[in-house]
Amino acid sequence: MAEKVIGxxxxxxxxxxxxxxxxxxxxxxxxxxxSGFWDYGPSGVELFxxxxxxxxxxxxxxxxxxxxxxxxxxxxxxxxxxxGHLASFADIAVICKKCKKATxxxxxxxxxxxxxxxxxxxxxxxxxxxxxxxxxxxxxxxDAYLRGETAQAMFMDFxxxxxxxxxxxxxxxxxxGRCFRNEIAPRDFLFRSREFTIAEFEFFIHPEEKKCEKxxxxxxxxxxxxxxxxxxxxxxxxLKQTTIGEMVKASKLDEWHGYWLAEQVMWFEHxxxxxxxxxxxxxxxxxxxxxxxxxxxDYEFPFGSKEIAGNANRGQYxxxxxxxxxxxxxxxxDESSKKRIVPKVIEPTFGMDRVFLALLxxxxxxxxxxxxxxxxxxxxxxPVKAAIFPLISKGPSMDLAxxxxxxxxxxxxxxxxxxxxxxxxxxxxxxxxTPYCITVDEDSLKDKAVTIRDRDTTKQIRVKVDDxxxxxxxxxxxxxAFEKAGKVVETRVK
RNA sequence: GCGCUCGUAGUUUAGUGGUAGAACGACUGGUUGCCAAUCAGUAAAUUCGGGUUCGAUUCCCGGCGGGCGCACCA
Numbered sequence: 001m002a003e004k005v006i007g008x009x010x011x012x013x014x015x016x017x018x019x020x021x022x023x024x025x026x027x028x029x030x031x032x033x034x035s036g037f038w039d040y041g042p043s044g045v046e047l048f049x050x051x052x053x054x055x056x057x058x059x060x061x062x063x064x065x066x067x068x069x070x071x072x073x074x075x076x077x078x079x080x081x082x083x084g085h086l087a088s089f090a091d092i093a094v095i096c097k098k099c100k101k102a103t104x105x106x107x108x109x110x111x112x113x114x115x116x117x118x119x120x121x122x123x124x125x126x127x128x129x130x131x132x133x134x135x136x137x138x139x140x141x142x143d144a145y146l147r148g149e150t151a152q153a154m155f156m157d158f159x160x161x162x163x164x165x166x167x168x169x170x171x172x173x174x175x176x177g178r179c180f181r182n183e184i185a186p187r188d189f190l191f192r193s194r195e196f197t198i199a200e201f202e203f204f205i206h207p208e209e210k211k212c213e214k215x216x217x218x219x220x221x222x223x224x225x226x227x228x229x230x231x232x233x234x235x236x237x238x239l240k241q242t243t244i245g246e247m248v249k250a251s252k253l254d255e256w257h258g259y260w261l262a263e264q265v266m267w268f269e270h271x272x273x274x275x276x277x278x279x280x281x282x283x284x285x286x287x288x289x290x291x292x293x294x295x296x297x298d299y300e301f302p303f304g305s306k307e308i309a310g311n312a313n314r315g316q317y318x319x320x321x322x323x324x325x326x327x328x329x330x331x332x333x334d335e336s337s338k339k340r341i342v343p344k345v346i347e348p349t350f351g352m353d354r355v356f357l358a359l360l361x362x363x364x365x366x367x368x369x370x371x372x373x374x375x376x377x378x379x380x381x382x383p384v385k386a387a388i389f390p391l392i393s394k395g396p397s398m399d400l401a402x403x404x405x406x407x408x409x410x411x412x413x414x415x416x417x418x419x420x421x422x423x424x425x426x427x428x429x430x431x432x433x434t435p436y437c438i439t440v441d442e443d444s445l446k447d448k449a450v451t452i453r454d455r456d457t458t459k460q461i462r463v464k465v466d467d468x469x470x471x472x473x474x475x476x477x478x479x480x481a482f483e484k485a486g487k488v489v490e491t492r493v494k
Numbered sequence: 495g496c497g498c499u500c501g502u503a504g505u506u507u508a509g510u511g512g513u514a515g516a517a518c519g520a521c522u523g524g525u526u527g528c529c530a531a532u533c534a535g536u537a538a539a540u541u542c543g544g545g546u547u548c549g550a551u552u553c554c555c556g557g558c559g560g561g562c563g564c565a566c567c568a
Contacts, residue, residue: 012560012561015560016504016505016506019504019505020504020505020519026559026560029559031541031542031558032541032542032557032558032559033541033558033559033560034558034559035558035559035560083568084568085568093495093565093566095495095496095565103565103566104565104566128566130566130567130568131568148568149568151568181567181568183566183567184495184565184566184567185495185565185566185567187561192567288568289568290568291568307567312568370529370530371530372529372530389528391526391527391528392526392527393527419521419522420530421527421528421529421530421531421532422527422528422529422530423528423529423530423531424529424530424531425528425529425530426528426529426530427529427530428530430529430530437529439528441527441528442526442527451528453528453529458529460528491528491529492528492529
C-alpha cells in the first residue's frame with residue numbers, strides 16, 4: 001500500500017494547532033494581538049512548567065556543584081553600563097537611499113557615513129532601542145531597564161551565593177526567568193518574541209584551571225553534528241560528524257567548555273530532540289563583546305535551522321567589569337596559591353520557549369490511519385499524564401471512574417472525559433499528548449481492573465485498579481515497558 | 495523598520511454595496527457504546543478607526559495583526 005505522503009509541518013499549522021489545543025494564544029487577542037508577545041494556555045502552561053521543572057531537576061537538584069537563584073527582572077541601571085549592553089545603545093538605524101540596504105551606525109557617524117555597499121547617502125530610520133526602558137519610583141522616577149539576559153544577577157550576587165551556599169570553585173549558578181528584548185521584527189511564532197524565558201547558568205572556574213575532572217567517557221562519546229567556523233568562513237554549511245572528545249582532543253574546545261556542551265546535548269537527548277540538533281561555532285566577527293568562543297545549539301525548525309541554546313566562554317569579562325563599575329571586589333580566596341582570584345566563566349544558555357517549540361515540532365505527528373494528530377511528547381513532560389473514560393457514562397461505571405480519578409489526581413495531572421464516542425475521546429487525548437487513557441468498562445466492576453491504552457501504539461493492557469498508581473509511575477518514568485505492565489488485551493473494534 | 499501581500503465563527507471556508515451560510519470542533523440532552531462518521535438541540539464570525547455613500551463586511555485612507563523578502567537579533 002502506498003504510503004500517504006504527509007506534508008511538511010508549517011509553523012502556521014503548528015501555531016493554529018497550539019491555539020486549538022490551548023497550548024499557546026496570541027497575547028491581547030481581543031485588541032487585535034500584540035506582536036512579539038504570547039500567552040501559554042491551560043495545556044501549554046502545564047507542559048512549560050514540566051519542562052522548567054525537568055531542567056531544574058536535571059541541572060540543579062541532581063548535582064552538587066550547581067545552585068539556583070531567582071533574581072529581580074529590573075536591576076540597578078549601572079548593571080547594563082558595566083555589562084557593555086548600554087554601549088550599543090546610541091546606535092542609529094539607517095537605510096541607503098540608493099540601494100535600500102539597512103544597517104546601523106554609531107551616533108557620531110550620522111551625516112558622514114555612506115552606504116558600505118554602494119556609497120549612497122544614508123537616511124536615518126531612528127534610534128535603536130533593544131532594551132526595554134521603564135522608570136522606577138512614583139515621584140521623579142529614574143530610568144531603568146528590564147533585563148535582556150538573566151546572567152548579570154548571577155555575577156552581581158556571586159560573592160553572596162558562594163558564601164551562603166558554601167560553594168567552592170568550580171561551581172555554577174542557574175536561573176530560569178523572563179527576559180525582554182525589543183526585537184525589530186518578532187517572527188516565527190514563539191521563536192522570536194519580545195518577552196521570553198531563558199534558563200541560563202554561569203559556571204565559575206579557577207582561571208588557571210585547564211583540566212575538567214568531570215569530563216568522562218560519557219561526555220567524550222557524545223556525538224554531534226558540527227558546523228565549524230572555518231567551514232562557514234568558506235561560505236559552506238557542510239556538517240562534520242564528530243564527538244565532544246574529538247573536539248577537545250583537537251583543541252577546538254577546552255575541557256570545561258566541552259564538558260558543558262556535552263551536558264547540554266545530553267539533556268536534549270533526554271528530551272528526545274537531539275536528532276534535530278546541530279552545533280554551530282560562531283565566527284570571529286560574530287562573537288559577542290563578552291565572549292572568546294561561542295557555540296550555538298541549533299534545532300531543525302520548519303523555518304530553518306535556528307538557535308535554541310548556546311554556550312559562551314565569557315572568561316573573566318563580566319566579573320571584572322562589575323568590579324570596575326562598582327568598585328567592589330568580586331573574587332574568591334584560592335587556598336593553593338594563597339591569592340585572591342577572579343574566576344573564569346562558561347555560560348550554557350537555553351531559550352526555554354524555543355525548546356518548548358522544538359518539543360512540539362518533534363512531537364507533532366499527523367497519523368493518517370487514525371485521522372488525527374498524535375502529540376508524541378516525552379511522557380514525563382505531557383501536560384496530562386492519564387485520561388479516565390467511563391465506557392458507560394452513568395451508574396456504577398461512572399462511580400468507579402470518578403473514584404479512580406480522585407485517587408490518581410493526588411499524584412498525576414489527570415483528565416476525565418465521559419462525552420462522545422470512545423474513539424473521539426482517544427483522539428482528543430492523542431492531540432493533547434496524553435500518554436495513557438484508562439477505560440472503565442462493563443467488566444471493571446467484576447474484575448476490579450481497567451484497560452490502559454498507549455498513545456503511541458494504541459495497544460491496550462489490563463491492570464488492576466489497585467495497581468494503577470504504581471503502574472503509571474513506572475510507565476511515565478520509563479522504568480517499565482508497556483507490554484510488561486499488564487496483560488495485553490485485544491482492542492475491540494466495532 | 496522598509497517593500498510586496500493578506501485579514502469572514504475556535505478551525506477550514508462560501509457569499510454580498512442593502513448587516514452573512516456551511517462543515518468540523520465546542521457545549522447541552524438522549525443513545526448498553528473500545529479508536530474522531532448515532533440522534534436532537536444551543537452558542538458562535540465579517541480585525542479596529544475614519545472617509546465615500548441613503549446604506550459597507552464589500553470601495554478608499556490609516557492603525558493593529560499575519561505571511562514572504564531585506565535588515566536586525568547581547
